[in-house]
Amino acid sequence: xxxxxxxxxxxxxxxxxxxxxxxxxxxxxxxxxxxxxxxxxxxxxxxxxxxxxxxxxxxxxxxxxxxxxxxxxxxxxxxxxxxxxxxxxxxxxxxxxxxxxxxxxxxxxxxxxxxxxxxxxxxxxxxxxxxxxxxxxxxxxxxxxxxxxxxxxxxxxxxxxxxxxxxxxxxxxxxxxxxxxxxxxxxxxxxxxxxxxxxxxxxxxxxx
Amino acid sequence: xxxxxxxxxxxxxxxxxxxxxxxxxxxxxxxxxxxxxxxxxxxxxxxxxxxxxxxxxxxxxxxxxxxxxxxxxxxxxxxxxxxxxxxxxxxxxxxxxxx
Numbered sequence: 177x178x179x180x181x182x183x184x185x186x187x188x189x190x191x192x193x194x195x196x197x198x199x200x201x202x203x204x205x206x207x208x209x210x211x212x213x214x215x216x217x218x219x220x221x222x223x224x225x226x227x228x229x230x231x232x233x234x235x236x237x238x239x240x241x242x243x244x245x246x247x248x249x250x251x252x253x254x255x256x257x258x259x260x261x262x263x264x265x266x267x268x269x270x271x272x273x274x275x276x277x278x279x280x281x282x283x284x285x286x287x288x289x290x291x292x293x294x295x296x297x298x299x300x301x302x303x304x305x306x307x308x309x310x311x312x313x314x315x316x317x318x319x320x321x322x323x324x325x326x327x328x329x330x331x332x333x334x335x336x337x338x339x340x341x342x343x344x345x346x347x348x349x350x351x352x353x354x355x356x357x358x359x360x361x362x363x364x365x366x367x368x369x370x371x372x373x374x375x376x377x378x379x380x381x382x383x384x
Numbered sequence: 385x386x387x388x389x390x391x392x393x394x395x396x397x398x399x400x401x402x403x404x405x406x407x408x409x410x411x412x413x414x415x416x417x418x419x420x421x422x423x424x425x426x427x428x429x430x431x432x433x434x435x436x437x438x439x440x441x442x443x444x445x446x447x448x449x450x451x452x453x454x455x456x457x458x459x460x461x462x463x464x465x466x467x468x469x470x471x472x473x474x475x476x477x478x479x480x481x482x483x
Contacts, residue, residue, distance in 0.1 A: 180482040183475050190472070193406035197414070197422050216400065281411065329470045 200282040200332045202271035205381055208260035208339075208373025213364045218255030219362035222248055227356070245305075259317045268380075281333055290328035293320055314357030317344075318347030339372040359368075391474035393467055395440050400425055400433045405460065405468050408443060413457040434458065442467055 197199070229244045271278040297320025304313055325340030343364045350360035396402050403423040407414055414422075420430055437443045442464030448455045460468075 187472075187475055187479075189399065190402060190406045193403045193422065195406040196411045197418075198410040236417055251402050275422055280421055281414060 178267075180205040187189070197281055197335060198285070198331065200280070200286045202208050202267055202276055202278065203288060203332050203336070203376075204266040204270040204273055205264035205373045205375070205377030205379075206270075206375065207263035208369045208376060209264055210373075211259035212369030212371075212373060214255050214259040215365035215369060216362055216367070218251050218258075219358055222251050223358055225251070228292075281359070286331040289331055290324040293327055296320065297324070311354045311357065314352075314361045315347045315350035318343055318360065320348060322347060335372070335376060335379075339368060342368050386418060391477070393471040393474075395437065395442065396468065396471045397398075398433060400429065401437055404437060404458075405434060405442065406459040408458060409465065409468065413446070413459040413483065415455055417475045419458065437464070440464075440467075 225244060225247050229241075241358045268278055276373035297317065298318055300320070301313055304310070304316065321340075322344030325336050325343065327340075329335075329340060346360050346364040346368070350357060350364075353360065393395050396405065401462075402421055404419060407419060407422050416430070416434075419434075420427065423430065424434075434443070438445055442461055443458050444461050446459070466471065
């Protein structure tokens with residue numbers, strides 16, 4: 177009947193409006209893949225630097241640990257910027273395709289709810305570096321990033337939460353596997369992001 | 385049997401007012417431009433529907449400033465929440481009764 181269709185359409189519209197105003201749904205699977213790839217390249221560069229540092233240090237005592245530290249920080253910052261920009265690019269493309277403004281109410285909520293835990297984590301990492309607690313940097317960054325994802329998942333595609341859980345678990349595992357910081361880091365920020373991105377692409381974007 | 389149409393709220397007849405209520409129910413407060421972007425209507429059109437909802441007592445208006453620019457935000461009232469829920473129940477009942 178006609179009025180039944182009408183009522184269903186009305187309900188549908190209400191649901192859409194609730195969703196669109198509270199969740200940022202343009203997050204693309206490609207963003208995860210791109211961010212993960214950046215992280216893996218970064219981990220590879222870092223492994224190379226660390227390897228080089230220890231190779232030299234056996235025969236030449238005069239190496240500078242602060243150079244290594246500087247290099248690693250530069251790599252980490254570079255990875256963060258590259259990952260953020262490439263993730264933003266694919267999401268921007270998707271939002272254009274869906275015809276949804278990228279900087280809406282939901283996007284602002286998403287940003288605030290993920291950036292707040294990440295900023296708190298960044299202070300912790302900075303302080304850890306000052307106190308030379310380098311072993312805990314990889315697990316702490318994983319845990320805080322995972323918490324940021326879980327917190328932000330309420331304002332975007334809900335599946336982000338599972339990526340968050342997996343990254344938190346990786347970080348906690350890393351707390352008791354201190355020597356494997358870089359490996360855990362590469363797994364959490366690299367492999368898990370790529371897996372998540374592939375899953376999201378498969379689920380939502382394949383057909384389009 | 386009573387007619388479920390009686391329970392439908394006239395105020396929520398309009399697609400725009402329905403959109404405003406939906407957005408306000410899931411967000412603590414939303415400002416004018418955000419609503420405009422979400423519902424995609426002209427300023428005047430949105431303003432008149434907001435006025436109507438405000439006069440019905442379903443939404444509250446808070447006027448504030450960000451720097452020198454006015455920032456008017458809207459949020460749903462208790463009465464609005466209740467009325468909207470009744471409206472949804474009525475819609476649901478209508479769909480069921482037609483099955």
